Amino acid sequence: DAGVIQSPRHEVTEMGQEVTLRCKPISGHDYLFWYRQTMMRGLELLIYFNNNVPIDDSGMPEDRFSAKMPNASFSTLKIQPSEPRDSAVYFCASSSQTNTGDETQYFGPGTRLLVL
Amino acid sequence: GNSVTQMEGPVTLSEEAFLTINCTYTATGYPSLFWYVQYPGEGLQLLLKATKADDKGSNKGFEATYRKETTSFHLEKGSVQVSDSAVYFCARMDSSYKLIFGSGTRLLVRP
Numbered sequence A: 001d002a003g004v005i006q007s008p009r010h011e012v013t014e015m016g017q018e019v020t021l022r023c024k025p026i027s028g029h030d031y032l033f034w035y036r037q038t039m040m041r042g043l044e045l046l047i048y049f050n051n052n053v054p055i056d057d058s059g060m061p062e063d064r065f066s067a068k069m070p071n072a073s074f075s076t077l078k079i080q081p082s083e084p085r086d087s088a089v090y091f092c093a094s095s096s097q098t099n100t101g102d103e104t105q106y107f108g109p110g111t112r113l114l115v116l
Numbered sequence B: 001g002n003s004v005t006q007m008e009g010p011v012t013l014s015e016e017a018f019l020t021i022n023c024t025y026t027a028t029g030y031p032s033l034f035w036y037v038q039y040p041g042e043g044l045q046l047l048l049k050a051t052k053a054d055d056k057g058s059n060k061g062f063e064a065t066y067r068k069e070t071t072s073f074h075l076e077k078g079s080v081q082v083s084d085s086a087v088y089f090c091a092r093m094d095s096s097y098k099l100i101f102g103s104g105t106r107l108l109v110r111p
Helices: none
Strands: A005-007 A010-013 A019-024 A031-038 A042-050 A053-056 A065-071 A074-079 A088-095 A111-115 B003-006 B011-014 B019-021 B023-026 B033-038 B044-050 B056-059 B062-065 B075-077 B086-093 B099-101 B105-110
Touching: A005 A088, A010 A019, A019 A088, A019 A111, A031 A074, A042 A065, A042 A074, A042 B099, A053 A065, A074 A088, B003 B086, B003 B099, B011 B019, B019 B105, B023 B033, B023 B086, B033 B062, B044 B062
Parallel strands: A010 A111, B011 B105
Antiparallel strands: A005 A019, A019 A074, A031 A042, A031 A088, A042 A053, A065 A074, A088 A111, B003 B023, B019 B075, B033 B044, B033 B086, B044 B056, B056 B062, B062 B075, B086 B099, B086 B105
8 A cells, every 4th residue: 555645745935825735545544634743833633524525624724724625535735825834744644434443544754845 | 621741852862771751641531542653754653552441552662551540651662772763742532533642752762
């Protein structure tokens, strides 16, 4: 199994630009999570989906952030417009709780975002 | 509130030393508990987990026991290696399948 795949691995952009982060969960997994990791705030859950439906987006910092999951094998996290304080590592994770009862979340390698 | 607290790092040890990283949690009920490890430049990997009280999770020489009396899930290893240098995160599951993470503890093992 290829694991959770994220792209790009690194992104450098200028303030005001749109940024799109992509995630492919493990095949068969029905939960998908987006996290953000910074030195100041640690790991924060931004949003999660179950069967492609957003369940809890209370961690999304503001309206500049949006996430979609058009199908079971793909999700995007978009920041528009980006700001320097959005610089962080963004992780995607997936799990198959409904199908297997296993609560373990499997993480992707992350996207390191730098907004100048 | 519901949270996970783990000891602050960095923890610096010599190779073959004994390791303990403390973790305590607050929660309603008995949530599943996890230790994740993050190696430099990588994502988080599950190290071990325990789903009910008194369970012991173990992997790669690491162990942690679910202690409901003390609401703790301390990570231990009898003899650390340089390759164990990483950041370790304690986490608990909440009722909505969300993971609540501690702040992470950096471990540095010197040869």
